[in-house]
Amino acid sequence: MGAIHHFIPTLLPGDGSGNAARAMQHRLVELGAESLIFVQEDKADLGLPTFDSYPGYANKDDILMYHLATSSAIPSYLRTLRQDVVVNYQNLTPPNYFRPYNAVAAAFQERGMAELRLLADQAVMGIAPSMFNLKDMINAGFSVVEQSPIILDPSDFMGAGDAQASKMLYDLSDKGFSNWLFVGRLVPNKAQEHLIMALAAHREIYGDTAVLHLVGRPTYYGYTKALYELTKSLDLLDRVNFVMGVSPAELAAFYTMSDIFISTSEHEGFCMPIVEALFHGLSVIAYDAGAVPETLGIGGIHLDDRDPITIASWANRIMNSSELRNNLAELAAARTNQLSPRSTIARFDEVVARLLKLTNRDWSLDFDQPSSLVRNYDEFGARFQATGQHS
DSSP, X not given: OOBEEEEEEEEOTTOHHHXXXXXXXXXXXXXXXXXXXXXXXXXXXXXXXXXXXGGGTOOTTOEEEEEESSOOSHHHHHTTOOSEEEEEEOOOOOGGGTTTTOHHHHXXXXXXXXXXXXXXXXXXXXXXXXXXXXXXXXXXXXXXXXXXXXOOOGGGGSSOOOHHHHHHHHHHHHTTOEEEEEESOBOGGGOHHHHHHHHHHHHHHHOSOEEEEEESOXXXXXXXXXXXXXXXXXXXXXXXXXXXXXXXXXXXXXXXXXXXXXXXXXXXXXXXXXXXXXXXXXXEEEEOOTTHHHHHGGGSEEESSOOHHHHHHHXXXXXXXXXXXXXXXXXXXXXXXXXXXXXXXXXHHHHHXXXXXXXXXXXXXXXXXXOHHHHHHHHHHHHHHHTTOOO
């Protein structure tokens, strides 16, 4: 029997694309398949094999799944192989977002789009976490496509939240501040400037009663500097907390102790932090762009625009209405159940079964095998209920 191996350009600590690939690999191993991850760069220091070492592991019956989120040398390499190829399209951000800050990054995205079209001719199947991404694949020429939402791996949140981060957030709450949260890299398409302007509007209208936590790695100096300069010009340096990289325990603390998750992002292929926020019972406010409307679903408040006063008004209503917070917590729980590992793994299993049938692989995989990701999710939910928090 062959294997289903994964190929990823760069694996970064806490990166959404890498986490999605690792969750898929985890499930495939549970089903009884051999499954390894090959990378171009292993920035998570996991000791993973490089993609060009694959011949030392190769079987003619292997299926190779490429996780596409940026340009890399891997698509050209895959074209030299005879094994069947599947593309899991995590999304490519349009290059116009990056061009003002980094021309090389913009060119990489353009090349990535060309690689997507190239892979459409080779791949036996395309997989996407959202209908938004799926449309890109169809437009690129993929003839067989399947939607399979990202599998939430709750293991990063199973331990206790970081004590120092938890205390900082608790102290702010104790002083009467609400904690606004957004999780995502500091990149132009995520448009964190609208969150900063909303915070300024909130202070002007409702008083100095909120702090914004922007949790995410800086990517382009020019954009990060622009965010800082905007914050400074609005006299918000002590109310915008730039958290440039966190451990799993620190991230868990921000999700557990914050009050509201707000997204003003313009382009998302799925937006896993929304799911993570719902998982932790946060009230979610999100601008409807990209895949955000389908990811948030019934779980929170959808915005048609990013008017700072509108965002500030919603945040104020949430913080001053226990009934609204409870209603949003119930909606978050309902949407989380729809996107729980029990649901997303069942869908992934269906896609794997179709892939095996499509490629004439008569493999004996155990699709009745329960998943530890489901067990972790259930245990975490029970823990939330026991402590009075809503999962």
